[in-house]
Amino acid sequence: MKLGDFSEDELKARQSELQAVYDRFKDARLSLDLTRGKPSTQQLDLSNDLDGILGGFFMLQDGTDVRNYGGILGIPEARRLGADILSLHAAQVMVGGNSSLTLMYNMIAHMVEQWEGEALDSNSKVKFICPIPGYDRHFTICESFGIEMINVGFVSSGPDMDGIEDLVSKDPMIKGIWCVPKYSNPSGHTYDEATVKRFAKLGKVAGENFRIMWDNAYVAHHLSDKPARLLNLMDEAVQEGTEDNVVMFASSSKVTFAGAGISFLGTSENNLAAFEKSLVPQVIGFDKVNQLRHVRFLKDLDNLSTHMEKHRTLLAPKFNMVQGKLQAALEGKNIADWTTPDGGYFVSLDTLPDLATTVVDLAAAVGVKLTPAGATYPYGIDPENRNIRVAPTFPPLPDLEKALDVFVVCLELASVNHLLAT
Ligand SMILES: Cc1ncc(COP(=O)(O)O)c(C=O)c1O
Incomplete structure (x- = not known):
């Protein structure tokens, strides 16, 4: 059900639930990072044969x-x-x-x-x-x-x-x-x-x-x-x-x-x-x-594509995890739109207008770093303050899962707070 269709009492009840979960995140003292689109260590390991490959022939x-x-x-x-x-x-x-x-x-x-x-x-x-x-x-x-x-x-x-x-x-x-x-x-x-x-x-x-x-x-x-x-x-x-x-x-x-x-x-x-x-x-x-x-x-290109398949094997579960978590927590609530990319390194998510900074700040306060709101816009200014870039490639899957759990709660909490204030 869309969050905007909730009565004020229902929204307040949801706010208390989300706040309680958020407070527990605070106690967990997390330190997780979803900021930059870096390859993971496992991905880097796929190319370790570069080391020494010339065998002295230059x-x-x-x-x-x-x-x-x-x-x-x-x-x-x-x-x-x-x-x-x-x-x-x-x-x-x-x-x-x-x-x-x-x-x-x-x-x-x-x-x-x-x-x-x-x-x-x-x-x-x-x-x-x-x-x-x-x-x-x-x-x-x-x-x-x-x-x-x-x-x-x-x-x-x-x-x-x-x-x-x-x-x-x-x-x-x-x-x-x-x-x-x-x-x-x-x-x-x-x-x-x-x-x-x-x-x-x-x-x-x-x-x-x-x-x-x-x-x-x-x-x-x-x-x-x-x-x-x-x-x-x-x-x-x-x-x-x-x-x-x-x-x-x-x-x-x-x-x-x-x-x-x-x-x-x-x-x-x-x-x-x-x-x-x-x-x-x-x-x-x-x-x-x-x-x-x-x-x-x-x-050559054939070998490159075989190599990129190995990257895909490592990356696909992470992107699937992002989609699964976003869908489970946000689908139908009408508080965010996000992309389902079939390549690349990112998922782009739009919050309700004016909430991206709040979501990023809420996550940062419980130890989950997200790409700063506005970073995807010239001069760092997202005129609608909605866009958040999610970069799932670097963290190990269990860390990514925790970070996403925090992210969706921050997103919904910010949205509920906003709906109650307007
Ligand atoms: C669109 C795009 N171009 C370029 C780069 C950086 O490329 P390079 O490492 O070759 O400087 C990135 C890295 O995230 C990127 O997303």
Whole structure:
């Protein structure tokens, strides 16, 4: 039954029950963390064979010694692997260090140089569109460059393309958009075909040097045995003549070692050449030894997908646990909506308006850390204060279970308190 249909007396009775449970959590002195989407130790263990895999052989087929300087775009074998992952040609792909975020940051630094060559309207700020809820570190990059962020919401097929096309066509100071097109962080969306085709056309109506930052961080991270299909944006962009507007990213962070993986950037060969030049002052070459380790370990797409199945075996029970707990405690009460993702690392939950901060604070007070409310929005401001990102991957299953027990009680308690106060 919907909580809103309860009489005041019924709500008060429920409030006392929930408060009693909450007080018992206080006594339990919990210390649990559902904040960041990190792989668990068991997941990291799946890639321990990276250690020592080279067995003292550091030479590439072309005679390159990977221990030495050079090769800023990465070793050919790793570029080929990245190209397979991103469905691009190897000549369109470079391989970086342990973080695709670094490549994203550097790409924006490079774009800033390009804007300097444009006659920009000095009364207006450079802007990026941010589909929300989204990934906080994308927003942090924009903030660090003083780029104004514009929120655009999601519909079931992906980001609201009507809104995006309207904005982009009217304001040439909009220079980019962040996208996590597959198993989006945190909403779980995979953009449908029509959405990708519309993205491919955006470059035709946008101002100069507009870039679609296509962060395919979860490209291989399925939770179901029917992986979602994402149309290849670059193929579509080539047909539209907009390939210079596309910049793709991926990494092995959530495939092998989150802190010691390799990253990929894919774009038109034109763009890649210009980007390479912009990297020259800061790096002679990324860690090619690690690139070779990854090539030896991941081998090819078939082997990658077998490896990702092992991740799925570890992750699926955790995501099932989240769904089970949310359904059992909240279904039908009309106090929260949440996603059931078929890939990626998160569940996105919306509380009643204005309650996300309260829920996060209630949980923190009994030792359960949740991602701060607002983190999924630019500037940390969720205008409706509703969204909470649940990250179930890192804690062991028994800890996750306890943390979810606390979470649902905090959520219902905050909702009951709110209904009684209004
Ligand atoms: C959408 C998205 N992009 C990028 C990253 C970080 O990637 P990397 O470790 O390659 O910097 C994450 C990590 O959570 C993410 O969710």
